[in-house]
Amino acid sequence: MAKPNYSFEKRQRELEKKRKQEEKRLRKHDSRDEAPDGANEAGQHRPPAAEPEKSPGA
Template sequence: MAKPNYSYEKRQRELEKKKKKEEKAFKKSSGGGGSSGNSNDTTGQEQPAAAGTPEGEAPAA
């Protein structure tokens, strides 16, 4: 039976951490501000249907 290669696993974890850190630094430098991360939270989501109406039906006006 093969022995687990702990040094390989550790190296992979380190590379993953380094990659995430670089991505975070890139986003921070290109983002331009702290509010840019929060703007995507609401823009890509659909508005909820009016209360009491099933989805796909227009509310009675």
Template sequence: MDAEFTDATTVPPGFGHNHVHCMLDITRAEMAKPNYSFEKRQRELAKKKKQDEKDAKKRAAKDAAKTGSEPAAQG
């Protein structure tokens, strides 16, 4: 029982079938859980960044059209 067991299907000497299930349950409990709130926040930030870029592009096009028509109106 001193040896490390990397394969959960390998039953160590002296362990019954039930002990393997306990080993699997411990492994599942130790696994990292996904952080859904972090992922959601990252999606929201990406969406906001994309929208800001879109708005900046529209603003630039509007300013270009505005400055292009002003000299003709004043002229």
């Protein structure tokens, strides 16, 4: 019987947590962009930051 690879499972949990945090951050960012007209005065609106490229091996 093969023994469980706990470090692989931990890494998968960490990646899932990071993905969920990124989705939450994007949702919050999107909700700020949809604020009423008075909330986004000229000069306060920032364009979204570029997403970092993810390498398939990392």
